[in-house]
Amino acid sequence: MTAIFDAISEPIAKRVTSGLAKIGLVLRSRAWKGAGTAGVTPTQGHALGLLRDAPDGMRLGAIAKLLGISAPTASEAMNTLVTKGLAAKTPGLDKRSISLVLTSEGEALADQTREWPDFLADAVDTLDAAEQAALLRALVKVIRALQVRDEIPHQRMCVTCEHFRPFVHADKLNPHHCAYVDAAFGDRHLRLNCPEHAEAPASAQEDAWERFTEQGRVSDGSAAANEAVVGHVPRQG
Amino acid sequence: MTAIFDAISEPIAKRVTSGLAKIGLVLRSRAWKGAGTAGVTPTQGHALGLLRDAPDGMRLGAIAKLLGISAPTASEAMNTLVTKGLAAKTPGLDKRSISLVLTSEGEALADQTREWPDFLADAVDTLDAAEQAALLRALVKVIRALQVRDEIPHQRMCVTCEHFRPFVHADKLNPHHCAYVDAAFGDRHLRLNCPEHAEAPASAQEDAWERFTEQGRVSDGSAAANEAVVGHVPRQG
DNA sequence: AAGGAATGTTAGGTGTGCTAACTAATGACC
DNA sequence: GGTCATTAGTTAGCACACCTAACATTCCTT
Numbered sequence: 001m002t003a004i005f006d007a008i009s010e011p012i013a014k015r016v017t018s019g020l021a022k023i024g025l026v027l028r029s030r031a032w033k034g035a036g037t038a039g040v041t042p043t044q045g046h047a048l049g050l051l052r053d054a055p056d057g058m059r060l061g062a063i064a065k066l067l068g069i070s071a072p073t074a075s076e077a078m079n080t081l082v083t084k085g086l087a088a089k090t091p092g093l094d095k096r097s098i099s100l101v102l103t104s105e106g107e108a109l110a111d112q113t114r115e116w117p118d119f120l121a122d123a124v125d126t127l128d129a130a131e132q133a134a135l136l137r138a139l140v141k142v143i144r145a146l147q148v149r150d151e152i153p154h155q156r157m158c159v160t161c162e163h164f165r166p167f168v169h170a171d172k173l174n175p176h177h178c179a180y181v182d183a184a185f186g187d188r189h190l191r192l193n194c195p196e197h198a199e200a201p202a203s204a205q206e207d208a209w210e211r212f213t214e215q216g217r218v219s220d221g222s223a224a225a226n227e228a229v230v231g232h233v234p235r236q237g
Numbered sequence: 238m239t240a241i242f243d244a245i246s247e248p249i250a251k252r253v254t255s256g257l258a259k260i261g262l263v264l265r266s267r268a269w270k271g272a273g274t275a276g277v278t279p280t281q282g283h284a285l286g287l288l289r290d291a292p293d294g295m296r297l298g299a300i301a302k303l304l305g306i307s308a309p310t311a312s313e314a315m316n317t318l319v320t321k322g323l324a325a326k327t328p329g330l331d332k333r334s335i336s337l338v339l340t341s342e343g344e345a346l347a348d349q350t351r352e353w354p355d356f357l358a359d360a361v362d363t364l365d366a367a368e369q370a371a372l373l374r375a376l377v378k379v380i381r382a383l384q385v386r387d388e389i390p391h392q393r394m395c396v397t398c399e400h401f402r403p404f405v406h407a408d409k410l411n412p413h414h415c416a417y418v419d420a421a422f423g424d425r426h427l428r429l430n431c432p433e434h435a436e437a438p439a440s441a442q443e444d445a446w447e448r449f450t451e452q453g454r455v456s457d458g459s460a461a462a463n464e465a466v467v468g469h470v471p472r473q474g
Numbered sequence: 475a476a477g478g479a480a481t482g483t484t485a486g487g488t489g490t491g492c493t494a495a496c497t498a499a500t501g502a503c504c
Numbered sequence: 505g506g507t508c509a510t511t512a513g514t515t516a517g518c519a520c521a522c523c524t525a526a527c528a529t530t531c532c533t534t
Contacts, residue, residue, distance in 0.1 A: 005411075005422035012369050012425050013358040019376035019429050021354060024261025025283075026389045029305030032491070041520060046262075060482065068266030073522050075483060080520090096481045096530045117258060121250040123382035127375060132249050135375040138368055139256035145360035152263045174242070185242035188249050192256050269522070278489055297513065310491050312514060317489090333499045333512045 027117060034116045038109065040086070043067065043077050045113035048102065051087060052110040053193060057099035059092060065153045081106070133188035140190050144209070156197030158190050159212060160205050163198065167215035175215070264354060271353045275346065277323070280304065280314050282350035285339065288324060289347040290430060294336035296329060302390045318343070370425035377427050381446070393434035395427050396449060397442050400435065403449035413449075 009015075031042035038045065047063055064074035078100055081087040086106035092099040102110060124132060144159055146152040158164045158178070165177040174184040180196050191197075200208065246252075268279035275282065284300055301311035315337055318324040323343035329336040339347060361369060381396055383389040395401045395415070402414040411421040417433050428434075437445065 004418065004420040005415075005426040008418070009426050009428075011358070012366075012373055013361040015427070015429055016361045016369060016373050016376060017354045017358045019373065019380060020257065020260050020357065021264055022380060022389065022392065022429065023257050023376070023383075024264050025305050026383065027258055027261050028265065030388075035520095036492080043521065061480090068262050069521080070523060071482065072484080072524085077521080079483095092481090094481075094530065096528095098482075117254045119386075119388055120257065120379075120383070121248070121254045123379045123386070123388070124250040124253045126382040127378055129249075131371075131375055131378070132253060134368075134371050135379075136249060136253050136256065138364060138372040138375070139253060139260070141364055141368070142357075142360045142372075143256060143259060145363040146260075146263065146357070149356075149360070151267075151356055151360075152259065155259065178242075181241065181245070183241040189242040189246050190252070191246075192252055192259065272489090273523080280490070298511090306490080307492060308513065309493085309515080314490085316514095329512090331499065331512075333497095335513075 023120070027120065030119065031116055034113070038113055040081075040084070040109065040113065041077070043069065043073075044081055044086075045116065047074075047077060047081065048086065048106060048110035048113050051100060051102045052107065052114070053195065055101075057090060057092075057101040059097055059099060063100065068153075129188065133186070136190055137187045140192070141213075143192065154199070155192055156194045157192050158194060158197075159209060160199055161194065161197045162200035162204065163196070164200070164208055166208055166212035176212075260357070264357065267356065268353055271350070275349055277318075277321070277346065277350065278314070280306065280310075281318055281323075282353065284311075284314060284318065285323065285343060285347035285350050288337060288339045289344065289351070290432065292338075294327060294329075294338040296334055296336060298334075300337065305390075366425065370423070373427055374424045377429070378450075380429065391436065392429055393431045394429050395431060395434075396446060397436055398431065398434045399437035399441065400433070401437070401445055403445055 028042070031045060035041050035045060040048065046067060050063060050066055051058055060074055060078060061071060063078065064071045067074060069077075078087065078089075081100075082089060085103060086109055087100050087102050089098045090101055091097075124135070127135065140157060140159055143152060143155060144157065147154055147157075147160070154160070158176075159166075161180075163178050163180040165179060167175045168177050169175050169184045171184060174186045174189075176185050176187075176189075177183070178185060180198075199205075265279070268282060272278050272282060277285065283304060287300060287303055288295055297311055297315060298308060300315065301308045304311060306314075315324065315326075318337075319326060322340060323346055324337050324339050326335045327338055361372070364372065377394060377396055380389060380392060381394065384391055384394075384397070391397070395413075396403075398417075400415050400417040402416060404412045405414050406412045406421050408421060411423045411426075413422050413424075413426075414420070415422060417435075
């Protein structure tokens with residue numbers, strides 16, 4: 001039994017994290033490079049993307065949370081967008097709150113900044129379809145795990161949506177069902193940012209998640225790997 | 238035939254990218270929060286991590302590249318580390334170049350900043366072993382794709398190492414071989430930052446990559462036929 | 475009407491990150 | 505040897521990112 005690498009390897013979760021960090025790093029630095037040509041900064045560009053998905057406008061606090069920055073930082077960035085004529089402040093429901101909406105110039109620029117990460121999408125496209133689906137599924141799981149721990153803002157993902165019906169169809173390629181669209185779909189269609197998302201009650205989320213993960217393991221076809229790949233001894237490599 | 242979601246979905250590569258970006262975002266904002274308590278900033282913390290892996294020291298330019306920042310930015314951050322007594326400048330091979338090494342205080346702090354992304358590692362650990370391995374493999378592929386396009390600095394990954402022998406063993410769990418350690422290993426052991434990495438010649442990289450991706454897709458029993466390639470291969474069991 | 479919570483903003487400070495311009499050492503070429 | 509281009513790192517000057525603390529409003533509760 002050659003378990004040498006099990007003994008001398010850093011835990012796989014740490015190496016995965018390191019890979020995610022590397023990709024995050026290059027996304028950051030790319031955003032800076034793209035920023036110069038587009039006339040907006042990375043934070044502003046990201047905010048434009050968020051607003052593009054919210055035609056009804058977004059509150060300042062919501063933007064700050066989604067961007068992972070403090071309210072003052074968001075406030076200043078948004079003021080800059082307004083000054084540049086890319087966004088406008090409209091009164092919200094309250095008199096204290098404001099709702100930010102894009103101007104037409106802002107929409108045009110948002111469509112450009114959206115393309116910043118295309119270089120990464122191209123790299124992802126070098127994977128075959130099954131691998132992309134597995135990657136998406138894994139990312140959804142990781143993000144969901146972060147979300148239940150409140151370590152990431154709540155995302156508009158299928159797996160927490162009240163319209164999500166995991167594994168209700170026999171078709172292995174499209175086993176899930178969306179009750180909103182009323183159509184079957186598969187892992188490769190999972191969304192992270194669905195406009196029609198509606199957060200399901202906690203208990204319903206739990207049930208769906210159980211079904212999603214359990215069934216998913218079986219349909220994976222990798223049951224053999226599951227049994228054999230068990231504990232590893234943490235050790236720096 | 239229900240292909241509705243194929244028609245109304247954003248390309249999967251874009252959704253994957255968006256997921257990666259979300260994770261990158263939370264890593265960033267976490268680093269800022271951790272920064273305050275540790276007494277170093279995110280960039281400095283990341284640099285400490287790099288230096289921790291390079292006992293022989295690193296040149297300034299190398300740090301800048303790996304961090305995806307410009308030389309001046311790196312220079313100032315490193316000067317701050319030196320001022321704080323966490324790192325020291327030692328003369329490099331050239332009289333113009335410098336080599337940065339950690340002080341013992343720096344090493345201690347580096348071990349702390351290393352734990353910044355543990356929250357993400359915990360989330361990754363909610364995946365089962367097979368999924369983690371698939372995720373790692375997918376990330377390696379993405380990073381490799383970025384690397385051949387020169388969109389990310391060269392990483393010390395197995396898949397570009399001259400000691401890497403993909404799919405030379407029949408054991409499906411440990412089909413690869415590392416000629417440096419002289420031991421078999423599997424996808425779950427793939428490294429992104431191996432201290433013993435030696436960049437293989439381009440043609441050898443190509444060949445290994447071909448074998449790695451092709452065999453990985455099929456994963457039939459034909460790996461046994463390749464066993465002659467390695468020479469003296471430690472037998473399992 | 476009097477707290478208290480929620481929403482943004484202002485103030486002040488540090489860190490991030492860039493380009494451009496500079497010094498110094500190296501290496502290549504005649 | 506002498507010139508020239510390259511490479512390594514620094515300095516200067518600037519704009520943006522990001523924070524905490526303190527503040528004004530508005531809203532909700534009692």
